[in-house]
Amino acid sequence: MKIGILTSGGDCPGLNAVIRAIGKYIFLNMPDAEVYGISDGYTGLINGVYRRMKQEDFSGILNLGGTILGTIRQPFKMMTVEENGSTKLSRMVDNYKKFGFDCIFTLGGAGTHKTAALLYSEGCRVIGLPKTIDNDIFGTDVTFGFHSALDIATECIDRIHTTAASHGRTMFIEIMGNKVGWLTLGAGIAGGADMIILPEIPFTLEAVAKGLKKRLDAGKSFNIVAIAEGAVLKSEADMKKKDRSFARKERGEATVTNHLAQWVNETLGVETRVIVPGHIQRGGSPSAYDRLLSTRLGSYAAALCKEGRFGVTAAVRNGQITYNALPDIAGKTKFVSKNDQAIAAARSIGICFGDEE
Amino acid sequence: MRVHDMKYSVISISSSGVSSAVFLDNPDQLILRERQTMSVRNYIDDGKLSSRGIERLVELILEAKSRCYSVGVDLAWLIATDSLRSIKNLSRVRNEVKARTGMEINLIEAETEALCDAAANRSAREYDSPVIIDLGGSSIELFDFNGKEESVICLDFGLDDLTRKFVKRIYPTKKEADEIKNYLKKKLKAMDIPKAGKYKTAVLSGSITQSIYDVYCDYEDIPIVDKADKVMEPEGFRKLSKHLFDGSKRSMIVIKNAPDKLHTIGTAMVVLRTLLKRFQVSCVKVSDYGVKEGYMRLILEDSVSGESYRFSYDDNAQKDKDGEVSSDGQ
Numbered sequence: 033m034k035i036g037i038l039t040s041g042g043d044c045p046g047l048n049a050v051i052r053a054i055g056k057y058i059f060l061n062m063p064d065a066e067v068y069g070i071s072d073g074y075t076g077l078i079n080g081v082y083r084r085m086k087q088e089d090f091s092g093i094l095n096l097g098g099t100i101l102g103t104i105r106q107p108f109k110m111m112t113v114e115e116n117g118s119t120k121l122s123r124m125v126d127n128y129k130k131f132g133f134d135c136i137f138t139l140g141g142a143g144t145h146k147t148a149a150l151l152y153s154e155g156c157r158v159i160g161l162p163k164t165i166d167n168d169i170f171g172t173d174v175t176f177g178f179h180s181a182l183d184i185a186t187e188c189i190d191r192i193h194t195t196a197a198s199h200g201r202t203m204f205i206e207i208m209g210n211k212v213g214w215l216t217l218g219a220g221i222a223g224g225a226d227m228i229i230l231p232e233i234p235f236t237l238e239a240v241a242k243g244l245k246k247r248l249d250a251g252k253s254f255n256i257v258a259i260a261e262g263a264v265l266k267s268e269a270d271m272k273k274k275d276r277s278f279a280r281k282e283r284g285e286a287t288v289t290n291h292l293a294q295w296v297n298e299t300l301g302v303e304t305r306v307i308v309p310g311h312i313q314r315g316g317s318p319s320a321y322d323r324l325l326s327t328r329l330g331s332y333a334a335a336l337c338k339e340g341r342f343g344v345t346a347a348v349r350n351g352q353i354t355y356n357a358l359p360d361i362a363g364k365t366k367f368v369s370k371n372d373q374a375i376a377a378a379r380s381i382g383i384c385f386g387d388e389e
Numbered sequence: 390m391r392v393h394d395m396k397y398s399v400i401s402i403s404s405s406g407v408s409s410a411v412f413l414d415n416p417d418q419l420i421l422r423e424r425q426t427m428s429v430r431n432y433i434d435d436g437k438l439s440s441r442g443i444e445r446l447v448e449l450i451l452e453a454k455s456r457c458y459s460v461g462v463d464l465a466w467l468i469a470t471d472s473l474r475s476i477k478n479l480s481r482v483r484n485e486v487k488a489r490t491g492m493e494i495n496l497i498e499a500e501t502e503a504l505c506d507a508a509a510n511r512s513a514r515e516y517d518s519p520v521i522i523d524l525g526g527s528s529i530e531l532f533d534f535n536g537k538e539e540s541v542i543c544l545d546f547g548l549d550d551l552t553r554k555f556v557k558r559i560y561p562t563k564k565e566a567d568e569i570k571n572y573l574k575k576k577l578k579a580m581d582i583p584k585a586g587k588y589k590t591a592v593l594s595g596s597i598t599q600s601i602y603d604v605y606c607d608y609e610d611i612p613i614v615d616k617a618d619k620v621m622e623p624e625g626f627r628k629l630s631k632h633l634f635d636g637s638k639r640s641m642i643v644i645k646n647a648p649d650k651l652h653t654i655g656t657a658m659v660v661l662r663t664l665l666k667r668f669q670v671s672c673v674k675v676s677d678y679g680v681k682e683g684y685m686r687l688i689l690e691d692s693v694s695g696e697s698y699r700f701s702y703d704d705n706a707q708k709d710k711d712g713e714v715s716s717d718g719q
Contacts, residue, residue: 112641153640154559354441354444355441359426359644360428
């Protein structure tokens, strides 16, 4: 059996731990199988770049961040665009067949899963694994990489407290998460933020000002605001994405954070600063939680391959590792529900979400 | 059994997921319609629904039930059409669903399914010589509105059966498509299904035809419209059919619009094309109404019976004037 492994999309902690679990399972339980690392995600499959992996390649990588296989982003919508008589999808399918793969593990986020569903629909045997720091993959309670990023983002917010208090400033920490607020919500609560602004709960400037002023009037000298990179103003919420992007570009920004910070500074007369931890949230060694989760997911996925179950993706449901059919989750996003218990808990202890007028 | 100002719901299990519809007082007053996908085929092992499949089914039913509760539904019926009829561990599935959700699965036979389609689409009588077509996983139903006597025609095989029998991969090849077509033609001939001339309007009911319509609209780059105006032009349908066999972007269009129908859309196109060619209809309409709406109507008319689930709302969960529940409940 020829088995390929690829990592696609943004990197995140835990990728190597999953690769390790898959590799070790196969060498132990499927000794006749050959394992191939596909370089740089789908780019490697498009161009036919893979290398045979030895058993020792899977040692010493459990606590390594990033991915030993490399990754390059390949947007889903470009997969069927014709170039020189072929498409990226057709080249991947041709290479899959030519090389004689029996299965490919695709470790990636939402976009990777959509492309995996495309490959599956063209007859390739694919098993997905849910990788993202955003935790937005539908059908799984948690993705690997999320908890490591949560630890990092929480520490950022923790550390900001002392400088905020010392200078009496209102600090805006912009947390990653694409269009969802899982990381911001978790880090905001864990880091003790006073206000949390999520993409799922459009905010108003007035409500933010009201919330911050309430603390200042109560004698607090500083505020900590955890704001998701995908946060939207209520006035922007109904705009089309490109109109919103255009409006922000006119202001010279990609996210709303700087605009908000400046407005608070001008309106409340308080010093504000914006902190963007950025790709630090993706980097470094995976946390213990993610190493454990990645090992469970990777070994489970390898067992699915041994069982002959393809066109599925590993998932976590109610604490158990299980699987979902790829077509059931491709293209869907797991947003934070406004009724999420964590939001209710946060509100109950006085954390504002920028929507209370 | 009619009680006014009640909210009713029908939750339906099909081969591609769990869908629900909530009505106020009668099926003409739809409040809510939702759908969660579950490619049942991916959870079948040796003819049985796997443990993971049962787990997923229960999850989706509980989600639908929770949604019903949040909008103040009074009575709900859980139905399953052809999706579960053929699975070997049906008893276990029914017992587990009952134990974990409190809801009994009402199994709908093919003929009843056709009657539900007809009940949901009574307005189709206004069309020129209509026939209702419902392509299910384990059966294909035709409801003949034409003539003095309305009649049900049920084929005892469906899209899942044809796919299993003829299709090796995901989409049928040209050869496999011809095999499906020939098999279907033989069956239609044996059952003396009418040919050209009897029907002028085909009314397509069911989720697979909804999906075909969504794919058709994307392919033809036309906006999806509401209700009565969903029409597929024969030429556009024919071109789409060809595209799904060998178009370079066929998977993209299916994954974008109907990923849960991945395994059956190819077969469905062959079947539909064969039927439409046989009937030579001049108009193809896609109905928004199907088994759920029809079942609701027949239940309220006392034409069919089924075990219902009654929601109870405790003192802390008050319904507001719109019947919405204002606090967390079950």
